[in-house]
Amino acid sequence: MNDFHRAEMADQASADAMNTLVIVKSAIYTSGERDPREPPPRQDTTGRLHLMGHDPRLPKMPDKPSLFDFFNLRFGPAVHMLQSARLALKNGCDEKVILACLLHDCSAAGFIRADHGYWAAQLIAPYVDEEVAFAVRYHQVLRFYPDESFGYKYPESYIRLFGPDYKPEPYLDRAYLYCRNHKWYGTARLLTVNDLYSFDPDVHVELEEFTDIVGRNFRQPPEGLGFDDSPSAHMWRTINWPTRYL
Numbered sequence: 001m002n003d004f005h006r007a008e009m010a011d012q013a014s015a016d017a018m019n020t021l022v023i024v025k026s027a028i029y030t031s032g033e034r035d036p037r038e039p040p041p042r043q044d045t046t047g048r049l050h051l052m053g054h055d056p057r058l059p060k061m062p063d064k065p066s067l068f069d070f071f072n073l074r075f076g077p078a079v080h081m082l083q084s085a086r087l088a089l090k091n092g093c094d095e096k097v098i099l100a101c102l103l104h105d106c107s108a109a110g111f112i113r114a115d116h117g118y119w120a121a122q123l124i125a126p127y128v129d130e131e132v133a134f135a136v137r138y139h140q141v142l143r144f145y146p147d148e149s150f151g152y153k154y155p156e157s158y159i160r161l162f163g164p165d166y167k168p169e170p171y172l173d174r175a176y177l178y179c180r181n182h183k184w185y186g187t188a189r190l191l192t193v194n195d196l197y198s199f200d201p202d203v204h205v206e207l208e209e210f211t212d213i214v215g216r217n218f219r220q221p222p223e224g225l226g227f228d229d230s231p232s233a234h235m236w237r238t239i240n241w242p243t244r245y246l
């Protein structure tokens, strides 16, 4: 199936779904696009039920979804994370750093961009070593602060993205200082060193290259991510079924 057919089918599925179900958008989906002091736009819901499960516009996840199912069906083409994990592997980093690289932007890819390091760390915390979650949480912060001893410079791309005058907020300065003095600083810093912003379109990395590392370092729950009652199960469930009414 090519992109055109895929887009056509998605449009059709979307139209069918909207005709038979009431599918609402959470406040965060429209935040910034509408005045949050006003009530959300009303839909005509006559004769239709409110969606409470799988959204027919999305590819269906298995009943017991694994981490790789989320990569394949919810995290978009995760090229950046895969290339970053491959680089860490090539640089001889230990498995904690490689896993952190593989997971570090999963929130930005499939959930929420703002504070993505913090969200991603919470998502993975119940399933990985504490040090891995720490590195993922702080990578977002450390990106703003150079460390020549690791060969890490302030990213050129940030000058393009945020302008030459951008200064991190005070809460980022505080988080940086906390991380800088932490015993796991080196792990978080290595993640930023391998967090490549220049994608190489010719480098193809298969998820399966990391099957063993994930198998050894990510405690995949037998019930599937989202259904294991862990402290972040609800977040995985929301990524799986994001448009449920409740």
Ligand SMILES: [Fe+2]
Binding pocket: 104, 105, 116, 117, 139, 140
């Ligand atoms: Fe990131």
Ligand SMILES: [Fe+2]
Binding pocket: 080, 084, 104, 105, 195, 196
């Ligand atoms: Fe990244």
